[in-house]
Amino acid sequence: MTELWDKPDEDKLGELILYAAGQLLDDPTGGATKVNKVLFYAEFSHIRTHGVPITGVSYQKLPQGPAPRQLVPVRERLIADGAARLQVDQYFGKPLHRLVPLRGPRVDALSQQELSTVDQVITALWGKTASQVSEMSHQELGWIMVEEGEDIPLSTAYLPRRAAMSDAARRRARELAASLPDAR
Numbered sequence: 455m456t457e458l459w460d461k462p463d464e465d466k467l468g469e470l471i472l473y474a475a476g477q478l479l480d481d482p483t484g485g486a487t488k489v490n491k492v493l494f495y496a497e498f499s500h501i502r503t504h505g506v507p508i509t510g511v512s513y514q515k516l517p518q519g520p521a522p523r524q525l526v527p528v529r530e531r532l533i534a535d536g537a538a539r540l541q542v543d544q545y546f547g548k549p550l551h552r553l554v555p556l557r558g559p560r561v562d563a564l565s566q567q568e569l570s571t572v573d574q575v576i577t578a579l580w581g582k583t584a585s586q587v588s589e590m591s592h593q594e595l596g597w598i599m600v601e602e603g604e605d606i607p608l609s610t611a612y613l614p615r616r617a618a619m620s621d622a623a624r625r626r627a628r629e630l631a632a633s634l635p636d637a638r
Contacts, residue, residue, distance in 0.1 A: 462510040465563070468528045470496070470509060470572065472538060472559035475552070477576050485543070485550035487584035490521040491591055495575040498596070500568060501611035508568045512605045518584070519591030520606055529553060545583075599627040609634045 474492045478484030493513075500508045512523040522528070532538040537557050543550045561569065579587055591597055596610030610631060 462512065462524075464509075464511065464524050464528055467493075467509045467511050467522060467524060468532055468537075469559045469561070469563040470568075471525070471529060471553065472532065472555045472557070473561065473564065473569070474572060474576065475538065476555045476559065477573070479552075479554065481576075481580055482545060483550070483581060483583050485545070485552050485584060487518055488579065488582075488587055489553060490525065491519060491587040492572065492575050492579060493522055493525075494520040494591060495579070496568075496572040497608070498594075498611040499575060500571045501608060503571065504567060507608055507611075508564070508571070510608070513596075513608075514605055515597055515600050515602050517602065519588040520594070520597055523605065550584075595627065599624055599631060607631050607634060 470493060471489065474489050474496070475484075478488055478492070481488065497507050497509060497511075497513065500506065509522075513520040514523045529538070529540075532553075533540060538553050538555050541552045541554050543552050564572075582590075594606075594610075595613040596606040599610070600606055613627075
């Protein structure tokens, strides 16, 4: 199907991951799940506000909520290149996997508009636990309308953020999403 936006930019995703992880270092709840949700909400908020994604990468439905499909390979590349390390902290007796940047992000890869969107999302999610941000993401229609492991179409950013859905409405939403140009 035809893409609505330019090709996904995994290098930009890497810089966005470093930026979000760095901004969340002082957040006691700033682990991997939180970073995933910051990336998701920043990407989809930027589409809603400015009409284009930040990176254009695919987000998949996972049990804990949406995450970039290429997150693990991009994060592993950042670690292998010495740009970051993974640290396991404790948060109320539970492990919290935190990506610690070892270099600053290349912010020139991100526009001021994009950085502003990311900062707004970080502020909105600050201090919320992984469970809280996961539960919030489970209210997103894009996450609701696809099956686990499937891509959440970026175009679902234009759907209302929260709504009660019947099974019939969910089936109809899947049919409509399949007909959209960006059915990733």
